[in-house]
Amino acid sequence: MYGCFPNTALLFPQDMDDLRQVTASEYRKKAYVLDKAILADRSAAFRGPYTGPTSRTVAGATALGNVSRWWWEPIRRQVLRFSEVPEEIISRNLEGYGAVDPVEWEGKTAAEIGYTPLKPAGDYKPVVTYISRQKSRRRLTPESHNKLVAALKEKAEKVGFELIVVEAERYTKEEQFAIAGKTTIMLGVHGNGLSHLLWMPATPRSAVIEMFYHGGFARDCEYCAAQLCEIR
Structure with a gap:
């Protein structure tokens, strides 16, 4: 929260009691003005129409409707800058097709549609990140994991x-964000580990591959991958 919005203040009931006391002076009444305020009610979120289908209390807050395709970009950039990711990596989504919807091209050249990339294409290698969950309950069989890693290396x-093969529990949050911030293709077993797709650069060749095993589907984790892709 503070990495993304450094000027944010989280106020709890005891904080509101303090504000009530300092503004209710016997000498003179005072007003404490909040420039912007967001009221969060967890119990109300449970009763909303979005929590039931997703099993995620945050789902209602992200049901934004029709918004700009770039609405998430300032947040993504702020988190990655907080994690000390270089600007040239943060801006990879501005290269070539990354700044437009490729469907709009319909086989036409850039000159034909009058399009100029916001940033020239880089010469870096694509980054494939496998999020290993072998130490968690929801994981691949050892044989499948070993074969997958060997095939990816080949x-x-x-x-x-x-x-990049990542065991997230071995990394700090900032290190995890930095890895996701330069990832072109992310793959992993169905679960919360794929939430880091939020920090990936959104380009036409970006992709998330979600793997399942029999009996391992958790409905709330469906929100983490499929629906978070739509939010972006």
Whole structure:
């Protein structure tokens, strides 16, 4: 919260009691003005129409309707800057097709539609990040995990992409954000670990691959991957 919105103040009931006391002086009544205020009510969120289908109390707050495609970008950039990610990595989503919806091109060239990229294409390797959950309850079999890692390493050498295998519990939040911030393709087992897709640069070649195992589906985690992609 503070990394994203450094000027935010979280006020709890005891804080409101303090404000009531300092503004109710016997000498002179005072007003304490909040420039902007957001009232959060967890119990109301449970009763909303979005929590039931997703099992996520935050779902109602992110049901934004029709908004700009860039609405998330200032938040993504602030979090990555807080995590000391270089600007050239943060701005990868501005390169080439990344600044427009590729459907709008419909086979036309950039000159034909009068499009100029906001940023020239970089010469970095695509980054494939595998989020390993082998130490958690929801995980691949050891054999499947080992085969997957071996196949990814083989492909990385042949195709020429950078491979990162992450056990998130070994990294700080800032390190996890930094890895996601430069990831082109993210894959992992169905679960909260895929929430970091929020910090990926949104480009036409960006992708999230979610793996399942029998009996391992959790409805609330569906929100973390599929619906978070739509939020972005």
